[in-house]
Amino acid sequence: EAQVTQNPRYLITVTGKKLTVTCSQNMNHEYMSWYRQDPGLGLRQIYYSMNVEVTDKGDVPEGYKVSRKEKRNFPLILESPSPNQTSLYFCASSLRDFLYNEQFFGPGTRLTVL
Amino acid sequence: KQEVTQIPAALSVPEGENLVLNCSFTDSAIYNLQWFRQDPGKGLTSLLLIQSSQREQTSGRLNASLDKSSGRSTLYIAASQPGDSATYLCAVSGLVFGKGTKLTVNP
Numbered sequence: 001e002a003q004v005t006q007n008p009r010y011l012i013t014v015t016g017k018k019l020t021v022t023c024s025q026n027m028n029h030e031y032m033s034w035y036r037q038d039p040g041l042g043l044r045q046i047y048y049s050m051n052v053e054v055t056d057k058g059d060v061p062e063g064y065k066v067s068r069k070e071k072r073n074f075p076l077i078l079e080s081p082s083p084n085q086t087s088l089y090f091c092a093s094s095l096r097d098f099l100y101n102e103q104f105f106g107p108g109t110r111l112t113v114l
Numbered sequence: 115k116q117e118v119t120q121i122p123a124a125l126s127v128p129e130g131e132n133l134v135l136n137c138s139f140t141d142s143a144i145y146n147l148q149w150f151r152q153d154p155g156k157g158l159t160s161l162l163l164i165q166s167s168q169r170e171q172t173s174g175r176l177n178a179s180l181d182k183s184s185g186r187s188t189l190y191i192a193a194s195q196p197g198d199s200a201t202y203l204c205a206v207s208g209l210v211f212g213k214g215t216k217l218t219v220n221p
Contacts, residue, residue, distance in 0.1 A: 004157075043203070043211040090157060098208030099145040100165065105158040 002027045004106035006091050012112045013081060021076045021109050023091030031094045031101070032074040033058065034066065036087040037108075043090070049074055050097065081113040116141045120204060120212035127194055128220050135189040135215050137204035142182045145207040149178050149189050151200040152214065158203065161189070194219045 004025045013019055025032065033048035035058075045058030049068040063085055065077040074093075078085060089109045094101040117140045127133050137147070146165050150158040162171045162178040164187065170179040175192040187204060194217075201214040 040213070042213040043205075045209060092158075094208070101208075102148060102160055102163045103205070103208055104160060105150070107157040108155075110155075 002104075004091055004093055004104055006089075006106040006109050008109060009107060010110050012114065014114050015082055016080050018077070018079050019081060019111075020078075021089060021091075021111070023074045023076065023106060024072050025074075025091075025093040025104070026072065027093065027095070027104070028071065029093035029104075030071070030096050031098055032068070033092050033098065033103075034064070034074070034076045035090045035092065036060065037090060038087050046076070046089075048098075078111075081111075083113050085111065086113045087111060116144075116206055116210045118204060118206050118210050118212040120202075120215050122215060123213070124216040124218070126218040126220060129194060129196060131194050131219075132190070132192050133194055133217070135191070135202050135217070137187040137189070137212055139185045139187075139206045139210070142185055144182060147178075147180055147187045148205045148208065149176075149187075150203045150205065152203060153200050161202075191217075196221050 007022045030051045034046040035043045037043045044060045047066040049055045091106040092103045094103045119138045148163045149161040152158050164171050164180045177190040180187045196219050199219050201216045203214040205211045
């Protein structure tokens with residue numbers, strides 16, 4: 001089944017404890033991105049990647065890191081999480097760039113930082 | 115800066131009714147417009163993608179239209195069912211999302 005998977009689905013952590021949220025897609029998509037969704041603010045892009053080893057900042061990149069060493073994987077790293085990063089996170093992918101192609105989303109990761 | 119608005123924020127209808135959801139955007143220079151549904155606690159499921167050069171797309175009971183000149187897209191749902199209850203979001207050029215319309219279809 002063609003899909004985008006994320007792990008973990010739920011995570012509660014404490015301020016300053018480094019964490020990684022994994023994202024993987026099995027559709028051979030070139031483009032991948034991370035979003036956060038907050039009440040009243042909607043979905044905002046954190047980082048995106050046009051292909052392996054090519055990443056760039058979205059609208060809200062502060063406090064996050066990403067890497068794209070393999071085409072299928074695009075992990076999101078929070079090196080020192082803070083409570084304002086409590087949010088619902090989504091990974092998405094599309095065949096090529098998001099300007100012309102349909103985006104497919106993962107199931108989401110609900111992160112709580114205490 | 116592109117802004118996307120979805121009004122109303124919530125809509126409740128009886129089962130069987132045909133309905134229209136709205137998505138407005140401020141900059142007509144768009145590449146595409148995509149409609150999603152989001153169930154509580156779940157991810158976004160792609161419903162329809164309309165390219166900039168297209169006027170509409172159809173899938174089953176869903177029909178999405180695009181009018182760039184007026185900065186509007188509509189999602190028409192025919193013969194609504196309780197299973198259609200969800201939040202519907204639109205996204206412009208894959209990047210700017212509306213805040214969604216929460217649809218409740220009552221049996």
